[in-house]
Amino acid sequence: MPSARSTTVRDLRRSNRARTLWELYLNGPLTYQGVARAAGVSLATVSNVMSDLVRTGCVAEVGSEESNGGRPRGLFHINPDFGHVIGVDVGETAVMVELFDLGMRVRASHRSVTEDARLSPDDLVDHVIEGIDAVVAEAGIDEESILGVGVGVPGLVERVPVDAAAGDPDTPCPGDTEAVLYGQSIGWGDVPIERMLRARTSLPLLVDNGANTLGQAERWFGAARGSDNAVVVLLGSGVGASIARGGEGGASFAGELGHTTVVAGGKQCVCGARGCLEAYAGADAIVATYDRLTERDQATSPSDVEDRMRAILAADDSDPAAAQAIDELVDYLGAGLGTIVNLFTPDRIVLGGWLGDALGQGLLERIHAAIGRTALARPFERVASVPAALGTDAVALGAATLPVAEFLGSGGVERVLPLHGSATA
Missing domain, CATH: 3.30.420.40 (ATPase, nucleotide binding domain)
Structure with missing residues (x-):
């Protein structure tokens, strides 16, 4: 069992990596000195953290800036090719799926429309999986590079214990939860949306309300920034x-x-x-x-x-x-x-x-x-x-920021983890 001291050191290192990545992602490119000021950590700490992030390819040097009398300082940013994320906008009658690099540039997109007045939960899952498969194929990437899939849905989203939902997966871990959608305004009851999606894909998943994913996109990149x-x-x-x-x-x-x-x-x-x-x-x-x-x-x-x-x-x-x-x-x-x-x-x-x-x-x-x-x-x-500043695709963009936020918060060392016992594709 690790000691309390080793646990604290590991947690501190992870926290410093996370703070560095957040500053680079939202405010980069930055110099080492700029990261230290913004993240509130010492230059020596930033130097250690950044060296490791550059070595792993998560961060890249993208230019330089002049310093007062010294040699130019390197400017660093998140490496957009380090991984990919997928954002899904589930509307009442259509589903938009977009694949982004870590610079949030669209690399592939797929939109499907139903002729029905409203999607059913099963239709929703079919459209989402169809869209995910389509954008991965269009982008020509390996699924291992996908950090996660964010899904924005209409209605209230709550996380509930796995054993509180119908049809337990095999051997769930204690404390496991999953997203359940309550779509009263579109005629749905409690829909185990995360479980239904996980049964069709092994990609890591995060689910949130579509208005919330729009809000996150506008806060990070658009009219609510600042x-x-x-x-x-x-x-x-x-x-x-x-x-x-x-x-x-x-x-x-x-x-x-x-x-x-x-x-x-x-x-x-x-x-x-x-x-x-x-x-x-x-x-x-x-x-x-x-x-x-x-x-x-x-x-x-x-x-x-x-x-x-x-x-x-x-x-x-x-x-x-x-x-x-x-x-x-x-x-x-x-x-x-x-x-x-x-x-x-x-x-x-x-x-x-x-x-x-x-x-x-x-x-x-x-x-x-x-x-x-x-x-x-x-x-x-x-x-x-x-x-709003980001147009009609902002819900999908915001959904894609869900796995990005998890990745940054982890210090860039892990993908969003799938639920224990989830099915493979």
């Missing part, structure tokens, strides 16, 4: 949010913003409750309002909803039904986000998702003004409303 307290909103058919504190390396959690009540006893929501924000400000709801006002047959397919929503946003003043539908979007979304401002006092609200990306600056300004009609004056003074 914010200590941001709310990233995913606007599409429904409404989701990621509430984050602590900047790029801080913690976040998914908030079911779309299922907060804005009208007591109001419209029926897909979750079964009445008066939810999603029943008024999601694309499905806005299009349904427009179809009712214009006495059109209601859009039934997701592609029809998206096409009509974009047409509503593009309509001019000669279309009063479109103007009324947009007024409802502004008013109700402003009310919901105003409540978020009062609860969490963020310094930044980022609007993303395909609908958020389509709003335009004029509507964004109207929504910000509507937030001010609900939020308390003091916290509202401190918040800015900004568009």
Whole structure:
């Protein structure tokens, strides 16, 4: 058995490696001196850690900078070719899978769409596995180079003990947990999503809410970068949010913003409750309002909803039904986000998702003004409303950061470990 002292030394070494990698990843390229200042460790410690990371190929010298009177200092960054990660965006009717190097450059992508109104859990797994196989084949890489697969899903994600889920795997280790998806708003009960995926692939897996993966992408690389307290909103058919504190390396959690009540006893929501924000400000709801006002047959397919929503946003003043539908979007979304401002006092609200990306600056300004009609004056003074910066593929990008974060936090010495007893492909 290792002594307490040896355990402490090993943990300290791992911690120093992790802090070094985090700084290089989020703020690199950096010199040894820059890493020491940013990570709060001694130059001697950084020298030892960096020498090891360069030797293993995890970190590479990418250039140099002039020093005051001395020889140029080397600049170092994470080696983008050291490994690969996969990000999966599970929408309600489509699945996007993208493969990235460690510089988060897309090396392969695959999108599959179902003709069904909504995916079933089994369909979801089929589409995810199909996408993973497709991007690995397209990139022409060995699966051993894949550090992990991150999956962003709609709904609440909780980790539960393995023996609490149906169909125990063979000989689970004590304390093992797995992700279970609660998709009430899309008609699913508790779905053992991680177990279902692990039965089809041996690649390491991490599962989180899709709004949360969008939030992590925008915090690391996009419009929420530099914010200590941001709310990233995913606007599409429904409404989701990621509430984050602590900047790029801080913690976040998914908030079911779309299922907060804005009208007591109001419209029926897909979750079964009445008066939810999603029943008024999601694309499905806005299009349904427009179809009712214009006495059109209601859009039934997701592609029809998206096409009509974009047409509503593009309509001019000669279309009063479109103007009324947009007024409802502004008013109700402003009310919901105003409540978020009062609860969490963020310094930044980022609007993303395909609908958020389509709003335009004029509507964004109207929504910000509507937030001010609900939020308390003091916290509202401190918040800015900004568009997302990373486009409609940001959920997959954010999902890919899940295994990256695990890899950095381990000090770059291990992949995300699969659940003990998981099946092989």
